[in-house]
Amino acid sequence: MGTEPRQRPGDGPDRVYRGLRQSIIEQAVAPGTRLPEDALAGQFGVSRTVVRAALERLGSEGLVERVNNRSARVASIGVEAAADLLDVRQGLEAMVMRRVAGRLSAAQLDRLRAHVAREELASSLNSAEAVRLAGEFHVLLAELSGSATLARYVSDVVSRSSLILTSHTLPHSSSCGVREHETLIDLIARGEAEAAAENMHAHLEQVAARARLR
Numbered sequence: 737m738g739t740e741p742r743q744r745p746g747d748g749p750d751r752v753y754r755g756l757r758q759s760i761i762e763q764a765v766a767p768g769t770r771l772p773e774d775a776l777a778g779q780f781g782v783s784r785t786v787v788r789a790a791l792e793r794l795g796s797e798g799l800v801e802r803v804n805n806r807s808a809r810v811a812s813i814g815v816e817a818a819a820d821l822l823d824v825r826q827g828l829e830a831m832v833m834r835r836v837a838g839r840l841s842a843a844q845l846d847r848l849r850a851h852v853a854r855e856e857l858a859s860s861l862n863s864a865e866a867v868r869l870a871g872e873f874h875v876l877l878a879e880l881s882g883s884a885t886l887a888r889y890v891s892d893v894v895s896r897s898s899l900i901l902t903s904h905t906l907p908h909s910s911s912c913g914v915r916e917h918e919t920l921i922d923l924i925a926r927g928e929a930e931a932a933a934e935n936m937h938a939h940l941e942q943v944a945a946r947a948r949l950r
Contacts, residue, residue: 761864791808822941870943913943
C-alpha cells in the first residue's frame with residue numbers, strides 16, 4: 737500500500753493554493769497546462785488530499801478547470817468573457833468605494849499606499865507580478881470595506897480578471913494603473929464617495945482599454 741508524505745507543521749491547502757495561484761496569475765504555468773495531483777504533491781511535499789483541496793479552491797475562483805472529471809488544468813479564459821467580468825467588477829467595486837470612502841483609519845490608508853509602492857516597483861521589473869499586485873490592491877480595498885461577502889465576490893472576479901490581463905496587458909501599461917490607484921486612495925482619504933466610485937469605474941475601463949479588451 738502506498739504512503740503519502742508526512743505533513744509538517746504549517747503544511748496545508750493554503751500554502752499550495754498561494755503557490756499555485758501566484759504561478760497561474762504570473763503565468764509561470766500557461767493556460768491549459770495540466771496540474772497532476774501526484775506531481776504537485778511531490779513538488780510541495782504534501783499529500784494528494786492537500787493538493788486536491790487547493791485545486792478545488794482555485795477551481796472555485798475560475799483559475800483551474802476540470803474537463804469531464806479528468807485531471808485539473810489551468811483555466812483558459814477567452815477574451816469574450818472579459819466584458820461580463822468587467823461589468824460585474826465595476827458594479828462590485830463601486831460598492832466597495834462607497835463603503836470605504838472617508839471611513840478608513842490612517843493605518844489602513846498607509847497600508848494601501850505601501851501596497852501601491854510595491855506595485856510601482858514591480859511595474860518596472862516584472863509585468864506579470866505587477867498584474868498580480870494590482871489585483872491584490874482591489875481585493876485589499878474590498879477587505880477593508882468590512883464586508884466578508886463583498887470581499888469574497890471581489891476576490892473571485894479579480895482572480896479571473898487577472899488571468900486574462902496577464903495574457904493581454906500591453907508592455908509598461910501597469911505604471912498607469914499605479915497612478916490611478918494613488919488617485920483612488922486620495923479620494924478615499926478625502927471621503928469623496930461618489931467621486932471615488934466614478935473613478936473606480938473609469939479606472940477599470942482604462943485597464944480594459946490598455947489590455948485591448950474593449
